[in-house]
Amino acid sequence: MLDWIWFLLLAIGVVYGIATGNVNAVTEAAFAAANNTVVLILEICGLMCLWLGLLKIAEASGLVAKLGKLLSPLIRRLFPDVPASHPAFSFIMMNAAANLLGLGNAATPFGIKAMEQLQTLNPRKDTATPAMITLLVMNTSCITLLPTMVISLRVSANSADPTAIIGATVLASSIGLLCALLLDSLMRKKQGGA
Amino acid sequence: MGSITLYIVPAILVLVPLLGLLKKLPVYELFVTGAAEGLRMSVQILPYLLAVLVGVAVFRASGAFNAIADLIAPLTNLLGIPADVLPLMLMRPLSGSGALAIAADIINTSGPDSFTGLLASVLQGSTDTTFYILSVYFGAIGITRYRYALRVGLTADLISMLASCVICHLLFA
Numbered sequence: 001m002l003d004w005i006w007f008l009l010l011a012i013g014v015v016y017g018i019a020t021g022n023v024n025a026v027t028e029a030a031f032a033a034a035n036n037t038v039v040l041i042l043e044i045c046g047l048m049c050l051w052l053g054l055l056k057i058a059e060a061s062g063l064v065a066k067l068g069k070l071l072s073p074l075i076r077r078l079f080p081d082v083p084a085s086h087p088a089f090s091f092i093m094m095n096a097a098a099n100l101l102g103l104g105n106a107a108t109p110f111g112i113k114a115m116e117q118l119q120t121l122n123p124r125k126d127t128a129t130p131a132m133i134t135l136l137v138m139n140t141s142c143i144t145l146l147p148t149m150v151i152s153l154r155v156s157a158n159s160a161d162p163t164a165i166i167g168a169t170v171l172a173s174s175i176g177l178l179c180a181l182l183l184d185s186l187m188r189k190k191q192g193g194a
Numbered sequence: 195m196g197s198i199t200l201y202i203v204p205a206i207l208v209l210v211p212l213l214g215l216l217k218k219l220p221v222y223e224l225f226v227t228g229a230a231e232g233l234r235m236s237v238q239i240l241p242y243l244l245a246v247l248v249g250v251a252v253f254r255a256s257g258a259f260n261a262i263a264d265l266i267a268p269l270t271n272l273l274g275i276p277a278d279v280l281p282l283m284l285m286r287p288l289s290g291s292g293a294l295a296i297a298a299d300i301i302n303t304s305g306p307d308s309f310t311g312l313l314a315s316v317l318q319g320s321t322d323t324t325f326y327i328l329s330v331y332f333g334a335i336g337i338t339r340y341r342y343a344l345r346v347g348l349t350a351d352l353i354s355m356l357a358s359c360v361i362c363h364l365l366f367a
Contacts, residue, residue, distance in 0.1 A: 056228025147319030176354030
């Protein structure tokens with residue numbers, strides 16, 4: 001599916017660009033995007049290093065394992081294919097906590113650590129397992145408690161009430177997460193588990 | 195809430211190494227070993243992210259993105275979605291920086307406290323960049339067969355967005 005979406009983005013872009021005499025912009029955009037990816041990775045990289053450095057200390061001191069044990073049975077039930085004492089749960093917990101607190105740059109390295117743990121349970125290393133998809137969905141549809149970026153946009157646009165949207169954002173993102181988890185478990189059953 | 199988040203990171207910066215020291219661990223060495231992993235992860239992610247970002251950039255720069263938004267605007271108008279907000283809804287799952295730019299533009303031109311501005315704020319805040327997260331998380335561990343992940347992610351985005359529209363109509367209209 002991603003093969004086709006990716007191809008269609010490129011093909012529609014190129015064909016439309018040629019048809020409207022805009023093809024130069026298409027070429028420039030492709031080069032610029034390739035360059036910008038490296039800049040973006042460099043920006044992410046420093047923060048990933050910082051968080052993974054701290055994480056290593058927390059792992060060695062037993063803090064990570066303790067957090068995993070605190071995990072509510074609810075989250076554990078979302079991952080029926082993962083053994084109850086598996087280390088993946090500690091990282092899933094930290095990923096979820098970072099997301100809820102709005103620490104997006106910490107959520108990513110913790111999430112990737114969780115994915116690496118889930119990969120150890122995966123019989124086919126190129127194919128996503130249901131547990132990986134559940135973790136992914138928890139990240140794409142995470143509840144936003146404090147949309148800091150949007151609030152600062154609204155402040156700079158001289159809003160009379162920059163935080164007026166918090167309640168609506170929490171509600172909409174909660175509905176999104178609930179529906180996403182529901183859809184995920186339906187799809188998992190339809191596809192017959194692992 | 196704001197003041198809690200203000201102190202979380204500083205607290206982690208002190209408490210995590212402190213706990214390590216109390217357990218007589220070589221905290222500096224551990225930190226450096228862990229940090230090196232960040233470098234490896236970033237390099238691993240790069241090609242996946244590049245593929246997605248180039249695809250989105252080509253699609254956008256050609257004008258095809260705006261043309262498609264114009265094409266379906268009459269349909270979404272019937273659902274009570276302002277035409278100005280539609281490009282944001284289409285861009286949100288594809289590109290984080292692209293969506294942020296559109297959201298900033300809507301908030302500035304329509305006014306942050308207009309219905310359109312409020313809806314754009316909620317849309318931008320309540321969903322995330324599904325393609326980016328997919329390529330980063332799966333790219334990092336070398337997953338190329340996504341199975342139903344994209345379907346679930348995009349359907350959930352759509353539901354969040356429709357929920358945002360309904361909630362904004364109830365609260366702000």
